Amino acid sequence: MASGGPTVLQFPQASTNLTAKIHPLVIFNICDCFVRRPDQAERVIGTLLGSVLPDGTVDIRNCYAVPHNESSDQVALDIDYHHNMLSSQQKVNPREAIVGWFSTGSGVTGGSALIHDFYSREVPNPVHLTVDTGFKDEGRTIKAFVSVNLSLGDQQLAAQFQEIPLDLRMVEAERVGFDILKTTTVDRLPGDLEGMEATMERLLALIDDVYKYVDNVVEGRVAPDNNIGRFISDTVASLPKFSPQAFNKLVNDSFQDHSLVLYLSSIARTQLSLAQTLNTAAQLL
Amino acid sequence: MANSGARSFLQAVATEEVATPLRVVQIEGLVVLKIIKHCKELSPALVTGQLLGLDVGSVLEVTNCFPFPIREEDEEIEAEGANYQLEMMRCLREVNVDNNTVGWYQSTLYGSFQTVELIETFMNYQENIRRCVCIIYDPSRSNQGVLALKALKLSDSFMELYRSNNFTGEQLRERNLSWVDIFEEIPIKVSNSALISAFMTELEPDTHVNQCDYDRLQLSTHPYLERNMEFLVECMDDLSMEQQKFQYYYRNLSRQQTQQQAWLQKRRAENMARRAAGEEPLPEEDPSNPIFKPIPEPSRLDSFLITNQVATYCNQINGVVGQSFSRLSLMKALHES
Structure with a gap:
């Protein structure tokens, strides 16, 4: 030093x-x-x-x-x-x-x-x-x-x-989905509705879990946990309160809007395929 | 000896390549992430990049990619872009990345990618690489919890036609080519190395829900649907414009034909008179007359592309609406229970 x-x-x-x-x-x-x-x-x-x-x-x-x-x-x-x-x-x-x-x-x-x-x-x-x-x-x-x-x-x-x-x-x-990143090969990318189906299944499973937990607590098999209880009540409370009529109207309106759009796009598609067939079949002039 | 062996090997490879059509595009997870990152970071600007990989039999493996800087309309910068590309390829080769161009990727908004430029780029690539694909990623759709990747290539028959640059109705009918036959979508396969798979499994335990699920359960799809409808309406307008062009053409054509007929009748009557008078008949055709000049037929390419685009929008709308329906039913069931 x-x-x-x-x-x-x-x-x-x-x-x-x-x-x-x-x-x-x-x-x-x-x-x-x-x-x-x-x-x-x-x-x-x-x-x-x-x-x-x-x-x-x-x-x-x-x-x-x-x-x-x-x-x-x-x-x-x-x-x-x-x-x-x-x-x-x-x-x-x-x-x-x-x-x-x-x-x-x-x-x-x-x-x-x-x-x-x-x-x-x-x-x-x-x-x-x-x-x-x-x-x-x-x-x-x-x-x-x-x-x-x-x-x-x-x-x-x-x-x-x-x-x-x-x-x-x-x-x-997560956005890409682990399913395709975790495994070594995936043969096909998941489509719209398949993804939706998987998501719904998972949601249902979660709801089931919550039900089971609540039942267990009510029957005294599991010690209640205040934190979990608060989360559950927050979740339930976050559903907006509607009268059934208002809710039905809302859902039906949405349904109708979507049906209309679907109808329109289907018509357009039909028109296109029709035009295509006519175009290839017709001997113009 | 060795030389002839090599040649025959090359020949063998060449003949084999012709024989097997492209069936699957196999993408590495790394490439998927790179594309998503690049497209998302610069969204809503549209970006492109190059795909590197190998061509193995009927499978096109995409093992790496690199992004292009955003292009600007300037010669100098364009030259720089080419330099950049070479530099990047050289650098990647040094770390043993496959340095074989197999195509390019680009981002799109609401699936509006079917343009003449895309086809031109395709033709440019196709000149150098026999098998190339374009991977299209749609960040707007990915927000809905779908991995919106698509691999496209031009169909062979369309390419042939495009080279001859002859998009008349007659040609199209002859080759039996319609708007569905322009692009071919190739199924995508995703692969990961075992090492990556191990890492992902270790880092991310199986979860019950992930971000994708939240995105999918999002009730408001209106902005997306609205934009789609807007584009659809625009396309319809374009389509009717194209249609008017054709109507105009056919009207002109039929007018010309009646004129020709009239002229011909007149000429015949004249000839009859001349023959009666013992004179030489006049020729029945007169190329110098303007009514015999053929009217150029407008190209069908634009209307084909627009039609394709409309079909894409319709499909997208149907997909989204289908999802919404299930969401609404779910909502209803939840509320009732």
């Missing part, structure tokens, strides 16, 4: 209150890159793109892999490639900037600090995302880290990786 005086090992003040949110596309892309990695490579490394939301959450929305070479103590990233790809990506969506980098494998490894250093020069406080493609750590396969400096006096000793909470809720993916 430098000249005299007590030096203090400074730990970072209270953990950073960063959180990260991840778009399912990123996970898909990382997996795809991993599957397509070069023969000898053990992991893939790449850049994360996204933005920092006003409340400090890092929103990771896109990513791309960057080729790299790894030997025992050295990591060489293809920086040209990284910059080319970045400028291409920004042509499409200028709002997406670098927010960090990802690597497959579980947790932080020796080379990580070097790469993190590189990304720190691109963007202040990058996020490091690790995706464990070997599923070694049960239940926690995707982690996010930020680096904090550990210094002794004025002297910087090392960088410490600190894990930050990661939001993995996937509204985007």
Whole structure:
């Protein structure tokens, strides 16, 4: 250590209150890159793109892999490639900037600090995302880290990786439907009415569950829970109160509107098919 | 030896390709998500992108894609766009992505995609790639809880006709081509790698309800239906305009024919008189006369496309209304119970 005086090992003040949110596309892309990695490579490394939301959450929305070479103590990233790809990506969506980098494998490894250093020069406080493609750590396969400096006096000793909470809720993916994203092959996309049917079945199942629960509570088989009770009563109360006549009128009016539209479009369709048959059959002139 | 072997292999591949028609488009989940993300983020602007993948027998595998920047009407920027495309392909090749163009994707609003531009783009692609598809994604429809993806290609007979650029009624009748035969929809299959499937299963346990269900149970479909009706009415107007064009053409044609008849009769009578007088008869045809100039027949392409569009709207409306009916019945049953 430098000249005299007590030096203090400074730990970072209270953990950073960063959180990260991840778009399912990123996970898909990382997996795809991993599957397509070069023969000898053990992991893939790449850049994360996204933005920092006003409340400090890092929103990771896109990513791309960057080729790299790894030997025992050295990591060489293809920086040209990284910059080319970045400028291409920004042509499409200028709002997406670098927010960090990802690597497959579980947790932080020796080379990580070097790469993190590189990304720190691109963007202040990058996020490091690790995706464990070997599923070694049960239940926690995707982690996010930020680096904090550990210094002794004025002297910087090392960088410490600190894990930050990661939001993995996937509204985007939900819209597509897990059914088609979870399994390895789906032969056909679900249609309008099939989807509707599935939804109704699920709704019915839920209502059944509620009934069962209420019955159980009433008969004393299950200990009542005030919170659940409030939820149920809120739900029931959210149904607007109508007189039966008013409700019937409303429903019937809607029915009639829709029938009219349906009628119109069916007529148009019939007209079209009629015209088509006439057109091909008739020997004009 | 090796050379001849390779050639015969190539030949074998080529002949095989001709033999098997395209049956299924197999898309990776990654591509689905990428398309959705790109289309949704820039909605309501319409966007396009390129599909990369492999052509395997009767299946066209789409394994990756990349978006195009929004196009601008400027030569310089257009050249830049081409550069961008090459650059992106080069970059993706470096990380072992299939770099084989198999088509493109584009977003649409309320299914209004059947335009002459689409066909032109198709023909452009078709020149370089024998088998290409266009994947169409409709963000407005996806808000209703449906995955609105469609894979289209032009039918072979239509392409032939388009190349000859001859959309007269006679030609169409001869080839027995009607408006339903312009586009062919190809069934879509979605596939995921085992790794992704494992991740999704781990990250998202089975839930009773998801966002899709909420979207589907949304009672108000009016905005969507209204827009659809608006477009339908517009299309009907266009269609009747086209029809008027044809009526005008036929009226002109029949007028011309009567004129020709009259002229011919006159000429015959004249010839009779001349023959009686012992003179040479005049020819019965006179190309210099303006009434013999053929009137160009208007192209049927536009009306075909409009008809197609109308049919799409009708189908969409029927679908939505069908859903609404079930929703209303559900609502009624709920309220009564």
